Amino acid sequence: MRRVVIQDDLREAQIRPDSGFNTYIELLERDLEVFLADTVLVELDVCPACGSPDAFPDFEKMRISYVRCGQCRTCYASPRPEMEALDQFYAESDAIQYWNSSVAERTASARKQYIFSPRATWVLETAGVHQQEDGLLVDFYTKYPVYLEELKTKGSFSRILIRKPAVSIDELVAVEGFEVANKIEEGTVSVVAAFEVIERLFDPLAFMQHIHRLLRPGGLVFLTTLSISGFDLSILRENARNLLPPTHLTLLSYEGIHRLIERGGFSLVEFSTPGQLDVALVLDALQRDPEIALPPVIDSALRRRGENVHEDLQDFLQKANLSSHVWIAAQKLAS
Numbered sequence: 001m002r003r004v005v006i007q008d009d010l011r012e013a014q015i016r017p018d019s020g021f022n023t024y025i026e027l028l029e030r031d032l033e034v035f036l037a038d039t040v041l042v043e044l045d046v047c048p049a050c051g052s053p054d055a056f057p058d059f060e061k062m063r064i065s066y067v068r069c070g071q072c073r074t075c076y077a078s079p080r081p082e083m084e085a086l087d088q089f090y091a092e093s094d095a096i097q098y099w100n101s102s103v104a105e106r107t108a109s110a111r112k113q114y115i116f117s118p119r120a121t122w123v124l125e126t127a128g129v130h131q132q133e134d135g136l137l138v139d140f141y142t143k144y145p146v147y148l149e150e151l152k153t154k155g156s157f158s159r160i161l162i163r164k165p166a167v168s169i170d171e172l173v174a175v176e177g178f179e180v181a182n183k184i185e186e187g188t189v190s191v192v193a194a195f196e197v198i199e200r201l202f203d204p205l206a207f208m209q210h211i212h213r214l215l216r217p218g219g220l221v222f223l224t225t226l227s228i229s230g231f232d233l234s235i236l237r238e239n240a241r242n243l244l245p246p247t248h249l250t251l252l253s254y255e256g257i258h259r260l261i262e263r264g265g266f267s268l269v270e271f272s273t274p275g276q277l278d279v280a281l282v283l284d285a286l287q288r289d290p291e292i293a294l295p296p297v298i299d300s301a302l303r304r305r306g307e308n309v310h311e312d313l314q315d316f317l318q319k320a321n322l323s324s325h326v327w328i329a330a331q332k333l334a335s
């Protein structure tokens with residue numbers, strides 16, 4: 001493939017032989033077995049995206065059952081661990097620590113160029129368009145400290161607060177003057193950013209409502225997530241090696257994203273899928289398991305045409321918002 005280093009993060013690591021992805025999976029399987037042995041799982045009565053009670057069994061991954069919403073087709077784990085247990089898992093899991101330290105460090109310079117800078121630019125430009133570029137920015141579950149440094153250098157936010165950091169940010173706080181906030185006053189925030197967060201929460205709607213309360217009128221929320229409507233996930237489903245519980249409990253569909261934004265009290269201002277790896281991930285899956293069934297036209301494009309067709313297909317997926325890696329910006333509506 002023409003593009004080598006990308007914005008998809010975990011998805012990118014999967015197709016790089018030296019990335020540590022296999023070690024991550026092994027550690028995660030071990031952590032999850034211990035975690036599930038003494039964690040209470042709670043059945044969801046309704047779809048976490050659209051609120052419909054209609055759901056059908058879909059698949060099982062690492063002993064977690066996923067169902068599919070009969071209305072919006074969001075794919076979600078049910079039963080699932082509650083938030084407190086999840087927070088503890090995310091804080092203590094060897095797999096997640098391994099990921100955040102060794103893998104992130106190994107790819108630091110590429111990640112800065114291809115993951116952090118585009119996110120900082122996206123937030124700053126969109127906030128500027130909606131006159132939210134000053135005031136307070138809150139970053140939830142921070143795992144990209146470098147992106148915050150860029151926001152601070154290039155932006156004009158008066159303060160940047162970090163809520164529930166997912167990685168160690170001691171240096172960031174000591175050197176750069178960022179603050180970790182345990183409580184944030186409602187109605188005071190211009191911008192909330194939550195990258196790869198919504199899919200790992202017990203209750204995504206409660207999170208959106210919480211953000212809605214924190215934002216000032218017209219404030220913006222920036223989210224990135226994986227969508228089950230995207231090309232590789234909709235084809236591979238449980239065979240997607242990067243679809244992993246409990247960090248992926250809710251895989252929103254295209255419709256589910258719209259419903260969740262609306263139910264949270266927001267209007268969607270931007271929806272894009274800049275993911276660049278869908279085709280590469282399906283090709284990788286086919287190499288591992290040639291028996292995977294594909295729709296005839298996709299089968300032909302992937303197995304019987306050359307790299308140019310693969311690249312054109314990925315370009316099309318991006319343009320048509322059909323990649324699995326989704327970026328969302330939404331604005332708080334008056335309640």
Ligand SMILES: [Zn+2]
Binds near residue numbers: 047049069
């Ligand atoms: Zn639904």
